[in-house]
Amino acid sequence: MTTSFDWSLPRGTVVSGKWKQGSYRIERLLGEGANGKVFLVERQGGWYALKIGTDAVDLQSEVNVLQTLAKQKGGTGAASFLVDVDDLRASDGKDYPFYVMKYIRGMTLSEYLNKEGTDWFPVVGYSLLGRLSALHEAGWSFGDLKIENVLVADYGRVELVDYGGVTAFGKGVRQFTEIYDRGYWNAGTRSADAGYDLFSFAVLCIQLHESRRLAQLTNTLLPQNRTPDELLKLAYASPALKPLHSWLRRALVGEFKSARAAASAWQQWMHRPGALRKSAPAPRWMKGLFVASALLLATTVYWLLRTGP
Numbered sequence: 001m002t003t004s005f006d007w008s009l010p011r012g013t014v015v016s017g018k019w020k021q022g023s024y025r026i027e028r029l030l031g032e033g034a035n036g037k038v039f040l041v042e043r044q045g046g047w048y049a050l051k052i053g054t055d056a057v058d059l060q061s062e063v064n065v066l067q068t069l070a071k072q073k074g075g076t077g078a079a080s081f082l083v084d085v086d087d088l089r090a091s092d093g094k095d096y097p098f099y100v101m102k103y104i105r106g107m108t109l110s111e112y113l114n115k116e117g118t119d120w121f122p123v124v125g126y127s128l129l130g131r132l133s134a135l136h137e138a139g140w141s142f143g144d145l146k147i148e149n150v151l152v153a154d155y156g157r158v159e160l161v162d163y164g165g166v167t168a169f170g171k172g173v174r175q176f177t178e179i180y181d182r183g184y185w186n187a188g189t190r191s192a193d194a195g196y197d198l199f200s201f202a203v204l205c206i207q208l209h210e211s212r213r214l215a216q217l218t219n220t221l222l223p224q225n226r227t228p229d230e231l232l233k234l235a236y237a238s239p240a241l242k243p244l245h246s247w248l249r250r251a252l253v254g255e256f257k258s259a260r261a262a263a264s265a266w267q268q269w270m271h272r273p274g275a276l277r278k279s280a281p282a283p284r285w286m287k288g289l290f291v292a293s294a295l296l297l298a299t300t301v302y303w304l305l306r307t308g309p
């Protein structure tokens with residue numbers, strides 16, 4: 001059901017659920033995509049993200065996935081993600097479905113690396129592999145893994161958003177983005193498995209460091225010539241990606257048995273000489289603690305000298 005409803009909800013608009021009467025005050029638009037718009041909203045002093053769908057069926061299947069994930073044990077991170085599901089009675093008199101989720105205070109992956117520096121890439125990548133592992137261990141593939149669907153909070157902690165592509169292992173992935181898709185690169189099926197997400201993860205690494213060359217490649221290659229080899233050649237020619245070449249090859253040809261195995265190989269690469277970064281940078285709080293300790297020491301020395309014998 002694609003609608004003509006105008007989704008520009010100005011700041012201060014109150015969205016009320018038709019069935020459960022939850023009221024949310026619109027603060028601003030967080031983002032939009034093919035399936036709807038996501039707004040930052042406030043309710044009783046708390047911040048949430050509210051997604052209004054343009055396609056009721058798609059939004060409902062996203063909600064179903066989130067509800068199933070919430071019921072499952074195993075740390076998918078989705079348990080407290082879904083907050084409310086309801087319909088909104090819009091000014092055109094029609095009902096539109098929406099759901100409310102935890103607000104992730106973060107930046108997209110590329111914004112984060114632009115701001116904090118590409119030194120954080122290995123740390124963030126490792127955190128993302130951890131998120132995927134938890135989802136896979138619960139029997140799901142994320143499906144539509146791409147830069148826009150990965151938000152990074154403080155200290156490189158990663159959160160996935162947009163569960164519209166999440167697919168039970170063994171079923172066909174329906175929502176995907178072409179350049180991240182294993183099928184598009186003639187590298188395998190669209191059947192949901194750990195390898196599907198790991199392939200997208202490898203493309204995401206290339207997209208982060210070589211977006212222009214990747215776009216050129218996809219524009220020039222004929223469909224039958226799209227292969228993992230082409231992606232690997234691009235990675236090999238990139239100074240930023242060359243050290244990761246062997247890991248990328250394993251992900252692109254489907255050699256990793258699981259995201260956990262991929263994460264542990266990633267960790268080995270992180271700690272290897274010549275990796276982009278050998279260890280996580282000192283977080284800001286640690287630097288703050290160091291300055292505070294230095295000040296305390298200076299004050300103590302000063303006090304001892306003044307009150308000394």
Ligand SMILES: Nc1ncnc2c1ncn2[C@@H]1O[C@H](COP(=O)(O)OP(=O)(O)OP(=O)(O)O)[C@@H](O)[C@H]1O
Binds near residue numbers: 032035037101103162
């Ligand atoms: N829980 C959240 N917290 C903060 N920001 C969010 C949240 N959910 C979504 N966003 C922002 O809104 C954007 C669009 O959300 P989402 O990807 O769910 O929409 P979509 O219509 O399904 O997009 P797509 O066309 O990629 O499938 C995201 O890229 C992200 O920047």
